[in-house]
Amino acid sequence: MLPTTTYSPQSQGNGSLSSRDAARHTAGAKRYKYLRRVFHFKQMDFEFAVWQMLYLFTSPQKVYRNFHYRKQTKDQWARDDPAFLVILSIWLCVSTIGFAIVLGMGVLEMMKLLLWVVFIDCIGVGLLISTLMWVISNKYLMKHPSKDYDVEWGYAFDVHLNAFYPLLVILHFFQLFFINHIVFINSEWFIGCLVGNTLWLIAIGYYIYITFLGYSALPFLKNTVILLYPFALLVLLYLVSLGLGWNFTRGLCFFYKYRVQ
Numbered sequence: 001m002l003p004t005t006t007y008s009p010q011s012q013g014n015g016s017l018s019s020r021d022a023a024r025h026t027a028g029a030k031r032y033k034y035l036r037r038v039f040h041f042k043q044m045d046f047e048f049a050v051w052q053m054l055y056l057f058t059s060p061q062k063v064y065r066n067f068h069y070r071k072q073t074k075d076q077w078a079r080d081d082p083a084f085l086v087i088l089s090i091w092l093c094v095s096t097i098g099f100a101i102v103l104g105m106g107v108l109e110m111m112k113l114l115l116w117v118v119f120i121d122c123i124g125v126g127l128l129i130s131t132l133m134w135v136i137s138n139k140y141l142m143k144h145p146s147k148d149y150d151v152e153w154g155y156a157f158d159v160h161l162n163a164f165y166p167l168l169v170i171l172h173f174f175q176l177f178f179i180n181h182i183v184f185i186n187s188e189w190f191i192g193c194l195v196g197n198t199l200w201l202i203a204i205g206y207y208i209y210i211t212f213l214g215y216s217a218l219p220f221l222k223n224t225v226i227l228l229y230p231f232a233l234l235v236l237l238y239l240v241s242l243g244l245g246w247n248f249t250r251g252l253c254f255f256y257k258y259r260v261q
Contacts, residue, residue, distance in 0.1 A: 044083035052084060056166055060210050063162060064217040067155070077218070078154030088165055092122055095172035102176050103253055109260040116259050126164065130157040133211070141221045149220040159214030163207040170203040175249065185249045194242060196249035201238045205231060 055062045071077050079085075096117045100110035134156040142149070178195060179186045185196035208231050216224040241248065 043081075044086065045081055046083045046087065049081070049083035049087050052162075053087065053165055056162055056210065057169075060162070060213050064213055067158075067217060076152065076154075077158075078152045079158050084158075084161060088161060088168070089118070091165070091168060092118060092172070095168060095176075098176050099172055099256070102179050103257060105257075105260060112260040113256055116256075122164070126157065126160050130160045133159070133215070137215055137218075137221060141215065141223060143220055143222045151215075151218065151221070155214075155218075159211055162214060163210040166206040166210065167203040170199055170206070171252075175199050179249065179253070185247070186253050187250075188245075188247075190245070192249075193245055193247040196247055197238055197241050200248045201234065204234055208234065 052063050052066070067077055070080070074080060093114060096114050097110060100113050105113060130153065134151055134153045137151045137156070175185065175196070178184075178192075178199075185192045185199075208228065212224060212227040215221055215227060218224075240246075
């Protein structure tokens with residue numbers, strides 16, 4: 001079972017749950033409600049989820065402002081509506097199929113690639129990063145460590161999804177038009193390396209920035225600016241890759257082809 005925490009009420013006398021037990025009970029109930037709604041499309045607000053996706057590109061601060069409203073009205077930071085996850089999953093499947101077509105894969109190879117991207121790149125890596133950030137934020141970034149103020153695991157996962165969506169669009173959709181056409185990213189030309197690696201710089205930079213916004217939006221965390229430090233390493237890696245002619249996109253294409261063979 002995934003670790004999940006939320007704001008936990010104080011124990012109020014004999015017979016009541018302890019704050020830690022109450023937190024677990026509340027988190028479990030919210031998780032059950034969230035997963036149950038995955039199978040009830042009529043209960044999902046897809047229009048609002050699309051709004052969030054648009055603003056993640058133009059003004060991600062507005063998205064996290066809505067998380068504040070949710071905390072005030074529903075007493076939780078994490079999403080209670082799986083509509084965003086459902087649309088993201090559709091985007092992931094469509095873009096991966098497009099990637100497979102561009103790389104000239106057959107139907108069987110396309111299905112293998114789709115399974116790899118969904119269960120490893122998205123779910124597996126997402127669970128790993130979310131859990132790591134959940135631990136780091138609760139252990140090292142709390143202003144005043146307390147049982148009553150925890151970063152919810154669900155919120156950490158939502159922050160990852162928010163940051164992953166622009167990265168997905170840039171690398172798995174927008175980049176497709178340049179891999180074998182226009183500037184031929186998947187080639188040995190320097191211009192291909194420059195354009196491809198620049199897209200990677202923008203995509204991962206977006207991921208870092210939106211992740212920073214997500215945790216800086218929580219009023220009980222401190223020193224969240226350290227989440228921007230990896231950006232310096234990213235820029236350095238970008239410059240080194242151009243100097244060495246290391247084309248990230250060619251590496252990704254080779255890796256995908258290798259995984260489905």
